[in-house]
Amino acid sequence: MKPKRKLTLSIMGIIVVISVLYWVFYTPNLADDEVAYVLAGGLTSRSAVVSFNTYRPAKVRVQVSTEAITFANSHYSAYTETIAENYNTSKVLLDSLQPDTQYYYRLEINDTIDAFEGYSGTFTTPKDGAFSYKVAFGSCMVTGSNSDIFEQIAREDPLLFISTGDLHYENINRNCEANFIQAYYRVFSSSAQSKLYRSTAFAYMWDDHDYGNNNSDASSACQQDAIAAYRDFIPHYPLAFQEDKAPISQTFSLGRVRFILTDLRSQKVKPEYDGCERTKVGTNFGSEAHMKWFQDQMLLAKDSGQVVVWLSGIPYINHEGGPNYDCDEDDDWGGFPEERQAIANFVKEHQIPISIICGDAHMVAMDDGSNSDYAEGGGAPIPVFHAAPIDRYGSYKGGPYSKGYRSRSGQYGTIEVEDNGGNEVCLTWTAKDKNGNVVQSNTEQELSYQFCLPISSDS
Numbered sequence: 287m288k289p290k291r292k293l294t295l296s297i298m299g300i301i302v303v304i305s306v307l308y309w310v311f312y313t314p315n316l317a318d319d320e321v322a323y324v325l326a327g328g329l330t331s332r333s334a335v336v337s338f339n340t341y342r343p344a345k346v347r348v349q350v351s352t353e354a355i356t357f358a359n360s361h362y363s364a365y366t367e368t369i370a371e372n373y374n375t376s377k378v379l380l381d382s383l384q385p386d387t388q389y390y391y392r393l394e395i396n397d398t399i400d401a402f403e404g405y406s407g408t409f410t411t412p413k414d415g416a417f418s419y420k421v422a423f424g425s426c427m428v429t430g431s432n433s434d435i436f437e438q439i440a441r442e443d444p445l446l447f448i449s450t451g452d453l454h455y456e457n458i459n460r461n462c463e464a465n466f467i468q469a470y471y472r473v474f475s476s477s478a479q480s481k482l483y484r485s486t487a488f489a490y491m492w493d494d495h496d497y498g499n500n501n502s503d504a505s506s507a508c509q510q511d512a513i514a515a516y517r518d519f520i521p522h523y524p525l526a527f528q529e530d531k532a533p534i535s536q537t538f539s540l541g542r543v544r545f546i547l548t549d550l551r552s553q554k555v556k557p558e559y560d561g562c563e564r565t566k567v568g569t570n571f572g573s574e575a576h577m578k579w580f581q582d583q584m585l586l587a588k589d590s591g592q593v594v595v596w597l598s599g600i601p602y603i604n605h606e607g608g609p610n611y612d613c614d615e616d617d618d619w620g621g622f623p624e625e626r627q628a629i630a631n632f633v634k635e636h637q638i639p640i641s642i643i644c645g646d647a648h649m650v651a652m653d654d655g656s657n658s659d660y661a662e663g664g665g666a667p668i669p670v671f672h673a674a675p676i677d678r679y680g681s682y683k684g685g686p687y688s689k690g691y692r693s694r695s696g697q698y699g700t701i702e703v704e705d706n707g708g709n710e711v712c713l714t715w716t717a718k719d720k721n722g723n724v725v726q727s728n729t730e731q732e733l734s735y736q737f738c739l740p741i742s743s744d745s
């Protein structure tokens with residue numbers, strides 16, 4: 287071999303060895319790679335909760351400011367430690383916020399503020415009292431989905447994004463705690479989802495696949511751990527109940543709308559059937575205390591001059607004669623007619639100004655109340671809006687729906703609240719596809735609907 291060629295080969299060999307050693311032994315600069323995810327929730331006019339996951343145990347606090355670039359006049363949350371026993375995941379409360387203000391936040395890790403984009407986010411606090419705004423919602427996404435639809439939802443610039451269930455499809459029923467942590471990691475660290483969650487505030491109520499198995503209920507093997515994982519790691523609103531196996535139901539107000547998020551999975555007891563004959567009545571709420579809490583919240587809303595958006599993860603409309611009704615229903619309100627009628631009777635008796643948003647069914651669908659009146663003798667025609675699936679396949683459940691439906695992958699919903707402080711609050715519902723276009727229903731109607739609910743004159 288000629289000396290020149292030998293030298294060339296030697297140099298190439300050295301380069302290869304150095305490259306291999308670099309990839310084997312390189313430890314990323316901690317400042318570049320400390321945070322798996324961060325997101326904010328529990329948004330009120332004066333506070334928010336920020337959850338985060340660090341790759342290693344760390345001392346963390348959150349800096350918050352109204353200035354995106356300079357973080358001038360910032361303040362900080364209390365310190366917290368992320369520890370291995372909690373999978374290096376923690377959350378902090380930001381209080382002393384002002385209403386109607388856009389805030390920017392970022393993490394300080396081990397006494398070092400890091401301006402890396404992935405560590406930071408923004409949200410806007412709601413006004414106190416009447417005001418107009420938009421929220422977006424949807425359910426049913428592939429675990430850790432990186433779909434473009436999340437960027438489209440972020441472009442809506444909603445005050446809040448509500449995940450109405452099936453945030454993942456891990457169907458967890460063993461090795462519960464670790465599996466929930468892993469599922470949250472996959473969801474919140476997905477780059478497309480993370481961009482959405484860091485662009486606005488997040489609220490979340492689970493359905494079956496992200497609580498347990500398909501059509502899961504109170505008997506899920508992971509019931510207690512699912513509840514614990516949600517409480518520990520999700521940035522949520524104050525929960526209605528504190529006991530170990532209690533539901534994660536919660537409520538919050540944005541302007542003069544009270545959102546009631548009911549947990550209809552973790553306490554559910556399914557009906558039983560012998561063929562088509564029901565031999566045991568089921569319950570989605572699971573206890574009188576849970577149902578009473580729901581009714582109290584509806585009444586409180588009305589009496590304090592609010593209207594209600596009730597998040598029922600499962601489809602509300604389904605009954606004998608409906609297009610998808612089976613005689614042994616147990617996965618939507620069609621299998622729980624007594625409990626549904628009790629709710630409808632309460633709405634009728636107290637004249638609750640209410641609308642329903644649903645998940646679970648992989649479709650967008652709207653009903654103006656024509657098909658949803660389950661009160662004894664009628665009198666509770668509640669508008670119903672389904673918005674799904676974010677990026678799972680399409681399916682058609684329940685119904686019929688007066689405005690029609692569309693079961694196709696890549697759909698979400700927006701609710702525009704128009705409230706000038708008068709004697710009603712108006713809502714505009716729009717079902718959209720992944721490009722932000724209004725969805726055409728199966729009956730070729732634009733799936734949007736506007737209606738107004740009265741503010742009680744007694745409030």
Ligand SMILES: [Fe+2]
Nearest residue numbers: 426452646647
């Ligand atoms: Fe789903």
